[in-house]
Amino acid sequence: MQLKNIDKQLYRSRLNIVIVACIASLAISSLAISQVLIQLFPSEFGSHFYWNLLGVVASAIILVFTLLKLKTHPKMHEVAYVWDLKQALNLIYRKNRKLLAAAKQGNVDAMLALQFSYEGSRQLWQLDDNTITLSNLNDAQLQLDNWVKEYNVELDISSYHSGLLKAF
Structure with a gap:
């Protein structure tokens, strides 16, 4: 995955549309499915909990499949990009302890993964207006920059790919 510049206002407006559409479709379709099931299979006891749950x-499930199908739609580009970015950052986060230990020893791939993680996190947090933890991110970036200088390494995050994480 490569980092891309995303228009924050466009992302936020499209994300809001997706959220509202998901809430509305989930509410309407779950009620519709539940009512159809209750009409087809009425309960003698008056409790329709399981039919409502099934709805x-x-x-x-229908909503997830619909979102997966619409993920490639041009109007979903920004939302899908952030979705993919969060998944990529989660993969790195799961290996964070090993990556930090390897970067401290001079492993270039670990440093590259950490650099991608820091830049991706910074972009994500700025898109979501979550700037409270940016100071922690800046501290981690300073530590990484020190290792880059110490081992005389150049990092190009455009060469990052998730396959680098398999070694950790």
């Missing part, structure tokens, strides 16, 4: 689960 919600079926609606959630």
Whole structure:
């Protein structure tokens, strides 16, 4: 995955549309499915809890499949990019302890993964207006910059790919 410049206002407006559409479709479809199931299979005891639960689960599954199908739509580009970025950063975060230890020893791939993580996190947090933890990120970036200088390494995050993480 490569980092891309994303228009924050466009991303936020499209994300809001996706959120509202998901909430509305989940509410409407779960009620519709539940009502159809209740009409087809009425309960003698008056409790329709399981039919309602099945309606919600079926609606959630349909919604996930719909989102996966629409992920490549041009209007979903920014939202899908952030979705993919979060997944890529999560993969790195799971290996963070090993990556930090390897970077401290001079492993270039570990440093590259950390650099991608820091730049991706910075972009993500700025898109989501989550700047509270940027100071922690800046401290981690300073530590990485020190290792880069110490081992005389040049990092080009455009050469990052998730396959680098398999070694850790």
